[in-house]
Amino acid sequence: MPSTAPAGTPVIEVSHVSTKFGKAVVHQDVSLTINQGEVFVIAGGNGCGKSTLLREILGLTTPSSGTIRLFGVDSRQLDVSNGGGIHRRFGVMFQHGALFSSLTLAENVAVPLREHTNLRPKLIREIVEIKIAMVGLPPDSAGKYPNELSGGMRRRAALARAIVMDPELVFLDEPTAGLDPIIAAGFDDLVLSLKTHLGLTVVMVTHDLDSLWRISTRVAVLGDGRVLGVGTMQELSQSDDPIIREYFHGPRGRAAHEQAMWNQLKAGN
């Protein structure tokens, strides 16, 4: 739903969150604010607790201490039974799609509409068809089962399911991991175009440095269980923090940066 809240109001507030699994400390005093209209990326090395943070925001895991508010609601209250209204306002795309394997692509995308609205089947079908077209899947893929789809198509289908209710907020867990560079770049474009068309706020967990440069408005880098830095890619690439420097100025980071600069130049001319 575009323009239900003015740009810049906080959608997610993470305050002083700490997480421990037994003796292993995953987060220590993590605080973040994600605003309406942003493409906010949570970045960081493997095992730094990115996905755990995402799960905590979604209310799937409870942090050991601290609070997380999603649309002003404590994520601990985000239970299926009483969170009802909130669940219609965000969509989640899981890392491996998490499509229901017993349903066709079209039925998968239709699930939220069937569960949460009283629309007639014909209208549901039309909306689903538009969403399938929006994520760039061919119409004849609608009847296929998830195991008949390629990895890239499965991601797109998962994205279509995440946006079928026209949510204000979309979570993407490593959307481009394991995709070839052309499809990954296409996915970035897709996220950007959906953001402009549907007025989405996007929260994304990714390692993909190219996506970071291309679509992020702000990035939080996690490491050692803490937030090492939050800011635009330009700001972070100037950072003195050794871990951030290594992350962005390693060989891959430099290549992605150069590519981003080159794209800007091309766009400028």
Place this chain on the structure above:
Amino acid sequence: MPVDQQTSISVSGNVVQCRGAWTLSNLNDLERRIERLRWPAASEVICDVGEVTAMDTGGALLLQRIENDLVRREKAVSVRGLKPEFAELVRMVQAKTRLNHASPAQQAGWEKPPLQSVKIKTDGVIRALAFLGETTVAIGQSLLQPRLIRWRAMLRVVEFDGVRALPITGLLTFLVGVVIAYQGAEQLRKFGTNIFIVDLVGISLLREIAPLIVAILIAGRSGSAYAAEIGTMKVTEELDAVRTLGISPINLLVLPRTFALVLTLPLLTVYADILGVFGGMLIASGQLNVSFAEFLDRFDEAVAVRHLLIGLAKAPFFAVIIALVGCYQGFQIRGGVDDVGRHTTISVVQSIFLVIVFDAICSVVTSWWDL
């Protein structure tokens, strides 16, 4: 779902007036209103959306539908007052719906492909035969070269499917022995032939019932587990990993389970025989005044060894049926999670079916030979 009272559509003159939030929660109501609406008679219609406060994809779709409806009635439609923030969305929905209507294939996408049951069945027979052949060859190779047998994996199966199944098999056959003796006691007392309870319990249990009960129990307990384990390994690509490491899945997964069950099932049957007869013995002494000593005396002369041996001889065959059907169904799992459940069920049903069919054949054959 609460319906926003502000959201409406009405016709006045040649203007279609749209108001309120054209979003998912109001769409059902709006759709009904549109159906009841009488479109203006004029040939030029203005669609005024200036008072639409919110619009999502569904809303844009509905607006598009109104336009299409009017165009089909050969009216010129113009949309007035569309807010710039919705314009992008409406444009995209227009583009996508046109795109979609260009391809008739999209309708087919909603229908499931027709069942090709005959072809699937013949395919299934061929696959089953291929599996049986492959396994037979592997078994032959293992018997010729016993060092190929994976003893550790086999012992694990013996523990899980044999040792841990002892309490439940024991309890069940004990109860079956009790039931048979009880039912027999009624009839035998009428004729005063109490001592024949020994023949009844001994022969029926040793020869037929104990092997069958054990086989059915193990089919439900272990056959299903084989199908689910192998199927899950297939879904998670572990089977492919095993193949690429140069290990035969049949050698790794099927043979240890088959050998272990062939070893375990006769042992479980002996154990079940003992507990079943003990159950019958308790009832015989309680209901028919046949003491334990009398029972065992009679047992010695009435129940020939061949009854025990026929029962035990069937057990390894039951074991092969259960292990192969379970493993085969596991390998048949293709797609996703629901396939695992389906094939697990099939494995249990098929193995119990085949066990009983085999048992029936055995009964016929042994009676021909007067055994």
